[in-house]
Amino acid sequence: MTTQQLVEFAWGLANSRKPFLWTIRPDLVKGDTTILPSEFAQETKQRVWSANGYIECWFSCTQWGVGLEIDSNVKRGEVEKLVGELMSGEKGKEMRKYAMEWKRKAEEATGPRGSSLLNWEKLVKDVRLQPSKP
Template sequence: MPVEDVPGLRSMRLRDFPSFIRTTDPDEYIVHYVLRETERTAGASAVILNSFADLEGESVEAMEALGLPKSWCGGVPVISWPFFADQQTNCRYQCNEWGVGMEIDSNVRRDAVAGLITEIMEGEKGKGMRKRAAQWKDSAVKAAMPGGSSHRNFDGLVRDVLLPKN
């Protein structure tokens, strides 16, 4: 029986997943790997996920020198053209879940890009997207401040996982 959906990921389409996991074959290695690793997290006291949000400038420059893509967007609307890796998932969340992005059709044309830019910069949809982007940014800043949810969770992670138990 083919894989049809993933519980907990509302309205995600197959094309919205990173290319390395885009399969409908339940016997594919990556499906078993992801399921096994997900099951292992249930017994964990913490889960650490890698993020590239705070790379030092030298690291970003080194990535660019290798021709690797750079795609950060903090607190601003986004025009998204998903191409590979996790860009499909990011696009889906930016456009459909968070309300801060507009997707370019896979058949990119100059007039279509110009229309999206005009809508984001001057249109009603763009105004709403800028407002939501600012709200997400404010929420992220508050969460990272002392006493915020991310700050408390990080302190708990350090206390529970990294510091010696007495």
């Protein structure tokens, strides 16, 4: 992606007026560091979460069904239109369905007898059973 493509993408997100999570890799811009205009940060500071890396993007898009990877050769109007489709269209409905399912699973895992608590209790028990070193 070029610096200009990054700026176009950023302003497409900003112009959508929707909250968003944007996964940005450090090597996203060819031959340059990934820096967004300060005006973009000011415009979106109340509605942006950003993450960094291949892993987050891969899981969000391919495994969890709650993210979308977009080709770097885009214009801000295309991004704005796509965000509108995701927020109001069929793809957005599908992604919200997946997000609610992940929310349910997380609540179940962290609940009173969920797998997170059971694993924690097992870890504590295993640590306590370890003989102390002299």
